[in-house]
């Protein structure tokens with residue numbers, strides 16, 4: 001066997017995730033006083049005080065392995081959602097749930113269907129397994145569920161619907177999802193990725209766990225995460241609530257100690273802070289409106305009606321040079337080439353002052369680009 005034969009052909013064309021440089025490094029390299037990071041859709045607020053307290057207690061026990069069964073967190077989440085614990089699959093981020101599901105379900109020749117541009121893990125994890133990702137273009141920057149259905153074949157195992165969608169921030173409403181679930185063939189598992197669930201304040205936005213899984217008994221895995229509004233992105237905790245067989249399969253392939261004990265404890269302590277969640281939701285909506293207003297004064301196009309904690313900004317030109325220029329201004333955003341939108345950037349809602357700084361910096365960069 002030649003050395004090159006060590007790796008599975010499926011991964012040959014994958015490009016490693018390109019992490020941004022650490023903020024301190026950018027600051028040092030470019031000699032900046034201040035760097036504003038609006039790149040990763042993290043919550044703009046930190047962990048809840050109860051989570052910090054839980055962490056402080058938990059670090060004293062770091063000589064121990066975590067509870068591999070995640071008993072307390074699983075039970076608490078099952079209670080919160082009114083389902084049996086057998087329907088709750090926790091992992092190191094919703095991202096890991098997607099990865100474990102792909103590992104458990106996909107073989108070469110199998111297909112997954114998702115909208116595009118959308119969250120890249122659906123595609124990357126399918127490719128890792130040698131399966132085929134079928135990317136269905138968005139309509140008006142929104143998931144087109146009819147087109148998704150039209151792309152389903154006998155080989156389709158999973159349909160991913162990001163609701164709201166990352167990177168465009170748009171959502172699909174109840175009527176469309178109802179129609180989708182009436183029509184989707186039985187052999188398909190639908191993953192409704194609700195990573196930004198807590199930010200959405202729209203009457204037409206369904207709670208997929210309540211409505212599609214519990215009430216209608218649909219074959220759906222609903223994803224949630226502690227990375228966004230709960231302010232725990234650094235700890236990596238996410239989960240899926242879904243059919244018992246799907247959860248059992250994920251648990252079979254999950255690493256024994258996937259979620260650290262501090263992460264489990266902090267997530268557990270974060271449940272029940274409903275007032276603070278509502279405050280964060282309202283503050284984010286206000287800051288998002290401000291970010292939209294800032295962008296609307298510039299020669300760019302923002303995706304209308306964003307409902308999560310980020311906005312999609314179409315700059316009408318290759319965005320990489322603008323990204324570099326913004327970086328030199330001390331503002332980090334997410335260029336969307338890897339999401340399939342090379343002319344767009346995604347900007348996470350920050351503090352009001354950060355949103356203004358972004359707007360001023362983008363204006364300077366756009367002016368400089370025109371003058372060049």
Ligand SMILES: Cc1ncc(COP(=O)(O)O)c(C=O)c1O
Pocket residue numbers: 040041092093094095096119162165166193195224225226227233236237238
């Ligand atoms: C749509 C979507 N799904 C899943 C995730 C992953 O979240 P986690 O941090 O829980 O892995 C993200 C993170 O940005 C996301 O945008």
